[in-house]
Amino acid sequence: MPELPEVEVVRRGLEAQLLGARFSQLEILTPGVVQAAPDLLKQLPGQELLAVMRRAKYLILVLSQDRILIHLRMTGQVLVTPAETSKALLPLPFTYYQRPLNNLPDKHTHGIFHFADQRRLFYRDIRKFGRVQLLSAPQLDQWPALLKLGPEPLENTFNYQTLASTLGRSQRNIKAWLLDQTNIAGLGNIYVDEALFVAGILPRRSVESLKPAEIRRLLKAIPQVLQKGINAGGTSLKDYLHPDGQRGSHQEHLFVYGRGGQPCFQCQQTIVKTTLAQRGTHYCPHCQR
């Protein structure tokens, strides 16, 4: 499942490839997954892509007039065909299926944005939990799921004071607390396990038991592991691909996530895999207290 770093890498890819592009139409193949009101659909042609933003795990495409909100959820992918390909051929060296993705739209493609210069943006999603929504600017501003989100951990508003006050005296375990998007936006299972390892905190510790020094370590560890993920191009565990179809390499640099039964890089003791907050949870029993 794409988390903040993966979505940020996709955002940068879309920005690099499509900024300034002019939309010509949106072709909806699966109406439940790709949603657009008829009046917005009608006024899409001619609108320019002015910015590609990210809030938590959401992508927000800012058009001259309207907005496109994309949430990839479990298996969503956005893929761009270059202008020179007239057929739906993508020069992809690697995909989830480990074969070139060269016959788009396939049965997992749910929507196609067409651009004036013949480029196309495909929304593909095997499990169909993701959503692509064409919204007006006021609709986006009032979008309930966005309003509920906690602070962005890579922004400087994420400081000791905000973190400590949000943590409060909760009796929940820190793993579940960090997964909750209303506390901190954008963290998922991989980066929570990684951040807790870097901070030296056991995932089952209750929030109220955290000492100020531990909160400070967590405050430092969260942006650190997210930035490391972004720098590595994201973690490609299953379906996550960059908009050009390339994979990330962060899966090769994880400290604990997915490493149950293997030796800890720091102390050589065995990484434990357990279930916490209904999620596979990985930690080092020696390095984390």
Ligand SMILES: [Zn+2]
């Ligand atoms: Zn260790």
